Amino acid sequence: MRNRRFAWWLVWLYPPAFRREVGLSFVDALDDQMRAAHAAGASRLRTAVSAIRDTLKNAPAEWAGELRHRSARPHLDAQEKKTMLDMFRQDVRYALRAWRRRPAFALVAVMTLALGIAATTAMFSIVNAVLLRAIPYRDADRLVMLWGRTQANPQTLVSYREYDAIRRDARALDATGLWLAQSVNLTGGTQPERVIGAFVTGSFFDVLGLTAERGRLFRENESEPGSAQPVVVITHAFWQRRFGGDPSAIGATLTLNGTPLTVVGILAPPFDPSTVPAGGWFLNCDALIPVGHFPGRNDLSGNGPALIGVARLRPGVSLAAANSDLDVASKALQKAFPTTESGKSVNAESVQDTIVGTSRQTLMLLLACVGAVLLIACVNVSNLLLARAVDRQREVALRAALGASRFMMARQLLVEAGLLTVVSSALGLLAGRWSLQAITWLRPPNVPIPDHIAMDGSVLVFAVAVSAAVALVCGVLPAMGTSRFDLAAILQAGFRRSTGTGGRTREILVVVELALSVALLATSGLLARSLMAVQRAPIGFEPSHVLTLQLRLPPARYGSKGDIARFFQRAIDRIRSAPGVESAAFVRAVPFSGNGGSTAFTVEGRPMPPGSEPQASYHLVTPDYFRTLRIPMLRGRDFSDRDDLHAPLVAVVNDTFARTTWPGADPIGKRIKTADLPDWITIVGVAGDAKHLGPTDLPRPQLYVSHYQNPQIFSSLVVRTAAAPMSVANDVRQAIWSVDKDQPLWAVQPLDAIVEATEGQWRFMAVLVGVFALVALALAGVGIYGVMAYSVAQRTHEIGIRLALGASTSRVLGGVIARGLRLTAVAVAIGSAAAVTIARLARSVFFGVAPHDPSTLVAAAALLAGIAMIACYVPARRAASVDPTVALAEE
Amino acid sequence: MTLRPIEFNILLALAAEERHGYAIMQEVARFSEGALSLEAGTLYRALHRMLKSGWVAESARRPAADVDDERRRYYRLTPLGRRVAAAEAERLARLVSAARAHRLLSRA
Numbered sequence: 001m002r003n004r005r006f007a008w009w010l011v012w013l014y015p016p017a018f019r020r021e022v023g024l025s026f027v028d029a030l031d032d033q034m035r036a037a038h039a040a041g042a043s044r045l046r047t048a049v050s051a052i053r054d055t056l057k058n059a060p061a062e063w064a065g066e067l068r069h070r071s072a073r074p075h076l077d078a079q080e081k082k083t084m085l086d087m088f089r090q091d092v093r094y095a096l097r098a099w100r101r102r103p104a105f106a107l108v109a110v111m112t113l114a115l116g117i118a119a120t121t122a123m124f125s126i127v128n129a130v131l132l133r134a135i136p137y138r139d140a141d142r143l144v145m146l147w148g149r150t151q152a153n154p155q156t157l158v159s160y161r162e163y164d165a166i167r168r169d170a171r172a173l174d175a176t177g178l179w180l181a182q183s184v185n186l187t188g189g190t191q192p193e194r195v196i197g198a199f200v201t202g203s204f205f206d207v208l209g210l211t212a213e214r215g216r217l218f219r220e221n222e223s224e225p226g227s228a229q230p231v232v233v234i235t236h237a238f239w240q241r242r243f244g245g246d247p248s249a250i251g252a253t254l255t256l257n258g259t260p261l262t263v264v265g266i267l268a269p270p271f272d273p274s275t276v277p278a279g280g281w282f283l284n285c286d287a288l289i290p291v292g293h294f295p296g297r298n299d300l301s302g303n304g305p306a307l308i309g310v311a312r313l314r315p316g317v318s319l320a321a322a323n324s325d326l327d328v329a330s331k332a333l334q335k336a337f338p339t340t341e342s343g344k345s346v347n348a349e350s351v352q353d354t355i356v357g358t359s360r361q362t363l364m365l366l367l368a369c370v371g372a373v374l375l376i377a378c379v380n381v382s383n384l385l386l387a388r389a390v391d392r393q394r395e396v397a398l399r400a401a402l403g404a405s406r407f408m409m410a411r412q413l414l415v416e417a418g419l420l421t422v423v424s425s426a427l428g429l430l431a432g433r434w435s436l437q438a439i440t441w442l443r444p445p446n447v448p449i450p451d452h453i454a455m456d457g458s459v460l461v462f463a464v465a466v467s468a469a470v471a472l473v474c475g476v477l478p479a480m481g482t483s484r485f486d487l488a489a490i491l492q493a494g495f496r497r498s499t500g501t502g503g504r505t506r507e508i509l510v511v512v513e514l515a516l517s518v519a520l521l522a523t524s525g526l527l528a529r530s531l532m533a534v535q536r537a538p539i540g541f542e543p544s545h546v547l548t549l550q551l552r553l554p555p556a557r558y559g560s561k562g563d564i565a566r567f568f569q570r571a572i573d574r575i576r577s578a579p580g581v582e583s584a585a586f587v588r589a590v591p592f593s594g595n596g597g598s599t600a601f602t603v604e605g606r607p608m609p610p611g612s613e614p615q616a617s618y619h620l621v622t623p624d625y626f627r628t629l630r631i632p633m634l635r636g637r638d639f640s641d642r643d644d645l646h647a648p649l650v651a652v653v654n655d656t657f658a659r660t661t662w663p664g665a666d667p668i669g670k671r672i673k674t675a676d677l678p679d680w681i682t683i684v685g686v687a688g689d690a691k692h693l694g695p696t697d698l699p700r701p702q703l704y705v706s707h708y709q710n711p712q713i714f715s716s717l718v719v720r721t722a723a724a725p726m727s728v729a730n731d732v733r734q735a736i737w738s739v740d741k742d743q744p745l746w747a748v749q750p751l752d753a754i755v756e757a758t759e760g761q762w763r764f765m766a767v768l769v770g771v772f773a774l775v776a777l778a779l780a781g782v783g784i785y786g787v788m789a790y791s792v793a794q795r796t797h798e799i800g801i802r803l804a805l806g807a808s809t810s811r812v813l814g815g816v817i818a819r820g821l822r823l824t825a826v827a828v829a830i831g832s833a834a835a836v837t838i839a840r841l842a843r844s845v846f847f848g849v850a851p852h853d854p855s856t857l858v859a860a861a862a863l864l865a866g867i868a869m870i871a872c873y874v875p876a877r878r879a880a881s882v883d884p885t886v887a888l889a890e891e
Numbered sequence: 892m893t894l895r896p897i898e899f900n901i902l903l904a905l906a907a908e909e910r911h912g913y914a915i916m917q918e919v920a921r922f923s924e925g926a927l928s929l930e931a932g933t934l935y936r937a938l939h940r941m942l943k944s945g946w947v948a949e950s951a952r953r954p955a956a957d958v959d960d961e962r963r964r965y966y967r968l969t970p971l972g973r974r975v976a977a978a979e980a981e982r983l984a985r986l987v988s989a990a991r992a993h994r995l996l997s998r999a
Contacts (some may be wrong), residue, residue, distance in 0.1 A: 021939055021943075022935050022938055022939050022942070025963070025964040026931065028911065028912060029913045030931045031910070032913030033913055033931055054932040057930075058935075059932065061936065102966075290968030
């Protein structure tokens with residue numbers, strides 16, 4: 001039998017006409033020959049190899065002859081095509097008739113597949129938009145970000161001095177620019193307004209290949225510090241919003257950060273910003289301002305970090321080559337400025353990595369989950385088709401006996417599966433558009449999903465590929481199941497169905513879908529645990545009843561540190577006296593807002609070579625900050641109003657800072673130094689650890705310095721209120737405007753809203769994968785129910801005999817359930833292993849839970865086992881309640 | 892018209908009696924004294940050609956019931972096939988006598 005099947009496979013390689021005329025006989029002869037060779041002592045492998053060699057020699061030759069022949073007879077060719085088309089039509093008619101007879105089957109199959117295709121297409125659209133179309137700029141694969149690196153800080157900004165050196169020395173880079181987006185105050189209108197400015201070098205436009213829609217862009221010599229010209233380029237969107245698209249905008253004056261700048265051009269939008277993640281990243285701004293106007297801590301002439309480098313690699317140059325070039329530039333700089341530049345370097349990273357970053361793992365995990373759901377859907381439909389194919393075995397056998405070839409039967413199944421796929425793909429694409437909408441509503445804040453996601457060409461190609469795969473899985477599996485039957489046995493068996501046919505295939509399919517469900521359930525469980533861990537993780541401060549807002553003082557009007565400190569002090573006084581306000585403080589960066597900074601520091605008595613100093617996250621706060629956010633003071637004191645520009649510098653450190661820097665010693669009275677302050681700073685207090693970047697922050701040293709002693713123009717306000725935070729928003733605004741009526745304020749929102757937003761990604765993942773897992777569970781439940789119910793129905797006769805012979809009903813019941821549980825057990829083992837592997841691969845997506853977390857795995861297994869039990873119990877009951885007389889009389 | 896050696900071999904194998912595919916292969920191997928071992932693919936390609944040319948046909952008759960294997964297809968020579976074989980045999984015979992006349996072949 002094995003020989004014959006093997007021979008059939010070989011004969012398949014010959015042209016149809018050949019197969020039709022001598023195929024059967026050929027199979028016999030091959031079979032005879034292999035048998036004889038085997039009997040003569042040749043190994044099975046050797047006979048097989050020589051048969052394959054024979055086929056490889058002769059089949060192509062026969063095809064060549066056949067094709068030569070065919071091209072010589074065009075009229076016959078057309079005739080053959082017609083019959084092919086006729087056969088196809090016949091198959092389609094046959095499938096449609098079958099659906100009409102069993103509409104429930106067709107409906108379930110189509111809906112299942114449509115659901116799977118919809119979810120997969122939607123998810124792929126997002127992956128496509130975020131990962132594949134992330135950077136819609138010219139030569140995006142050659143775009144790199146340039147980051148500074150010190151021994152203590154692997155990713156910091158690039159100084160203007162480094163930029164100069166890179167432009168001079170790094171030959172691997174085609175063009176290099178600097179960029180940094182920052183809020184800018186726009187004044188001179190009816191009320192102060194905050195716009196998003198991007199401080200850029202003239203070369204930045206060359207890096208991204210940008211052009212002006214009207215007017216011109218500024219050049220490198222117009223952007224240099226010291227000689228920056230009073231010019232500005234605005235974006236198309238800002239032009240529309242601010243000037244209503246009026247061409248006279250060119251030449252108009254915008255007072256930005258107190259400096260009047262002339263609009264010289266309008267940037268041509270290289271893409272629709274709403275269709276790309278993060279609005280296209282670099283151009284998500286209103287105005288592009290020469291970098292020489294940058295209001296940084298230092299005036300760009302020094303060595304301090306300032307902006308982000310963007311560069312385009314020369315064609316054909318690798319990232320590694322660019323990095324070694326950058327090393328050379330850094331080394332030259334270190335030699336020229338040994339005191340300030342040692343230990344510092346600049347390295348390039350592909351823009352894709354910077355922007356997409358960690359969301360890649362998130363999206364890939366989601367795509368894998370949705371793919372698993374689709375696979376389960378396919379398996380279910382495949383099972384349905386297989387069950388029907390076995391049901392139709394007698395009919396098929398009859399047709400075979402009447403001359404239908406095995407190929408015809410397989411073709412019939414494939415055509416039916418193809419038809420199912422076409423219908424469900426159409427529905428699935430429609431539903432995919434809607435679910436895409438649903439997913440974008442749920443989108444997490446830190447995954448840069450664009451506002452509008454296009455189902456573009458690659459999505460369609462993907463959908464078509466998925467559909468073809470679905471059709472193959474749904475059609476080929478049952479076809480394989482039915483091509484192995486013994487005609488005579490089936491025809492002789494009468495109405496009693498032959499047992500076992502396709503049963504093994506069906507069981508394997510069910511194990512596959514159960515295993516996928518366990519994996520999905522476990523993954524979703526791990527994500528739910530992560531969400532809970534995130535929500536439960538102590539953040540170190542109390543976010544409820546706190547109002548926050550941001551502001552940036554215009555450097556033109558707040559030129560000295562004294563001016564800024566005076567503004568802070570007067571504003572705080574006014575805000576404190578506003579009704580409903582319990583306490584208020586300025587802080588440079590509100591926790592979880594995405595703002596923040598760090599600094600290197602040296603401890604008195606422990607000199608360090610430059611570049612290798614320890615780092616701490618750096619916070620500038622006014623007195624009462626700790627009280628306002630309910631961060632506990634563990635030792636010493638808070639800042640006071642007397643810690644001002646004239647008083648000795650003081651600092652508060654967090655617990656981790658104190659314990660890591662002075663283990664076992666009292667930090668109060670110890671002194672440290674930072675780069676941006678001239679004198680030693682005395683530690684006066686220790687505060688509790690408070691997370692700053694997000695709930696998954698690891699404890700790290702935090703250094704708080706008085707905002708009055710180190711006043712900076714960008715700051716935020718935190719206000720603790722008795723009632724709902726937003727209820728005092730207006731009074732707080734008025735209080736600030738009573739100090740400076742031209743000061744724009746933005747990001748006015750409660751702190752707990754900011755904190756909740758950071759949980760968004762976790763909630764998004766948990767909800768989405770949870771939904772997938774439930775769908776998978778339902779499909780798998782239906783799947784195992786179908787298999788068990790079917791096998792019981794098939795074995796009615798046999799069960800009848802066993803009952804008649806005295807088997808107890810509980811024994812029959814137990815037998816069916818035991819079989820179901822065996823399948824489930826195998827699936828649980830495979831699925832759990834898969835879940836652990838997935839969780840290991842996508843570590844960053846989970847938090848506070850181990851990939852092999854036993855309780856989650858056990859819960860997932862138990863849930864699935866429960867569903868499987870229920871799905872098995874119903875058919876088992878039916879088996880146990882078989883009436884032997886009826887079952888036997890059926891014959 | 893020239894006949895390919897393989898075709899002549901098949902015609903010869905079928906000259907005595909009807910045979911199925913594997914039997915043809917065995918017969919060819921037998922009268923070439925093992926020198927020619929026919930591969931199944933080669934045999935059937937030739938057979939397919941010869942069926943289309945009308946030299947051989949599938950046999951409607953069956954051998955005696957005790958040696959019959961019902962699934963097998965047997966092939967027989969058509970009258971045309973027999974004439975083709977005879978013509979080829981005559982051509983070869985003429986070549987053989989020519990060879991003898993030139994003492995290329997001993998009379999043994």
